[in-house]
Amino acid sequence: MNGIARLVASWRARVALTGHSMSPTLRDGDWVLVDPDAYRLRSPTPGELVVADSSAGPVVKRVAERLDPTSLLLAGDAPSGGGHHHEVVLAVSTVSGRPWFRYWPPGRIGRVR
Amino acid sequence: MLDLRKLLAPSRTASAHCDIPCGIYDPHGAELGARTVTKMVSLIQEAQEGTDPESRQTFVRCVKVKEEHAEIVKRELQILWSDYFKPEHLERYPDLHEKVWKALKLASKNKQSIDATAARDLEAAVAEIARIFWETKGGQPATKAA
Numbered sequence: 001m002n003g004i005a006r007l008v009a010s011w012r013a014r015v016a017l018t019g020h021s022m023s024p025t026l027r028d029g030d031w032v033l034v035d036p037d038a039y040r041l042r043s044p045t046p047g048e049l050v051v052a053d054s055s056a057g058p059v060v061k062r063v064a065e066r067l068d069p070t071s072l073l074l075a076g077d078a079p080s081g082g083g084h085h086h087e088v089v090l091a092v093s094t095v096s097g098r099p100w101f102r103y104w105p106p107g108r109i110g111r112v113r
Numbered sequence: 114m115l116d117l118r119k120l121l122a123p124s125r126t127a128s129a130h131c132d133i134p135c136g137i138y139d140p141h142g143a144e145l146g147a148r149t150v151t152k153m154v155s156l157i158q159e160a161q162e163g164t165d166p167e168s169r170q171t172f173v174r175c176v177k178v179k180e181e182h183a184e185i186v187k188r189e190l191q192i193l194w195s196d197y198f199k200p201e202h203l204e205r206y207p208d209l210h211e212k213v214w215k216a217l218k219l220a221s222k223n224k225q226s227i228d229a230t231a232a233r234d235l236e237a238a239v240a241e242i243a244r245i246f247w248e249t250k251g252g253q254p255a256t257k258a259a
Contacts (some may be wrong), residue, residue: 014123019130031123051127055250056137058127071145076129089142089189104121 010035013097015051015058021076022060025049025112031104032060032112038098049112050074052094060099061088138197140243143189146182147239150223151232153179158227176227183224186239187217193246202249209245216242 010033017030026032026049034051044050044063051058052074061074067089075087102112130137153175160172194213203209216238222231247253 015125015127016123017129018126019128022129026129028129031121034127054128054137055139055246056128058125059137060127060129067145068149071141088137088139089145090139091141099127104118 006035006037007033009037010097010100012036013051014103015060015099017060021078022062023078025062025077026060026099026102027108029105030102030108032099033101033103034097034099036097038100039095043092044072044095044098049099050095051097051099052090053096054088054090054094058096059088138193138246140189140193140239140246143186143193143239144236144243146186146189147220147232147236149182150179150186150220151229151236153182154223154227154229154232158229179227180224183220183235186220186223186235190216190220190239190242193242197246198249202245205249206245212238212242212245 013034013036015032015034017026017032018028020028038044039050043066046063046065048063049060050063050072051060052072053059059074062077063072064075064087065073067073070092071089072092072095073087073089099112101110103109128137156175157172157179160168160175163169163172190213198209198213206212216235219231219235219238222228223235
């Protein structure tokens with residue numbers, strides 16, 4: 001039952017990804033399920049994927065570092081370069097879920113972590 | 114296939130763009146840096162009494178962290194200043210340049226000195242710039258406002 005509830009909640013919170021900073025884990029155009037309750041009882045730890053509500057809208061990043069109890073340093077998986085910086089510091093309270101399953105495109109369906 | 118795509122398509126997008134050219138800005142990094150400076154000044158003042166090696170080590174580490182975070186405040190504010198704030202923001206907040214400049218100066222002062230008043234002033238200066246930032250955004254996202 002828990003699994004079904006999680007699936008339904010994740011379906012409602014699903015997102016389409018744009019941009020290349022999470023490549024190769026997630027690519028531009030991937031559609032992913034997002035568990036909105038994953039971080040409800042605990043905070044994300046370094047290495048985990050998060051959806052966070054930044055000032056520019058939802059972003060998908062990986063936790064690089066827990067800076068203090070209220071702050072996370074988030075980074076992309078793709079190497080920075082050419083004037084592009086994939087890192088951003090956001091409040092823990094902006095985290096709204098964990099991307100965990102890519103369901104589109106059909107050739108790349110599978111768990112993401 | 115097209116219908117299946119329509120059926121499965123998410124209603125919202127999430128960006129995995131890089132921050133600087135793509136517009137993810139947030140004053141939280143500067144606020145965290147300023148809070149850390151204050152905390153380090155307090156720890157330095159506690160540790161400076163001790164003469165044993167452990168206290169000396171704490172003292173040196175806190176000084177190092179204080180200087181690093183004063184530098185982080187400068188970098189984060191400079192990114193907002195040069196990349197986020199636009200001429201229309203300056204029209205609405207004519208003293209914005211002055212406020213950012215003073216905050217940068219305060220960050221430098223905190224890097225150079227161990228001064229609790231200067232640390233509190235830096236926190237206040239950064240909080241004011243954060244307030245202006247969120248006003249230009251039309252308010253903080255709901256999850257941040259708590």
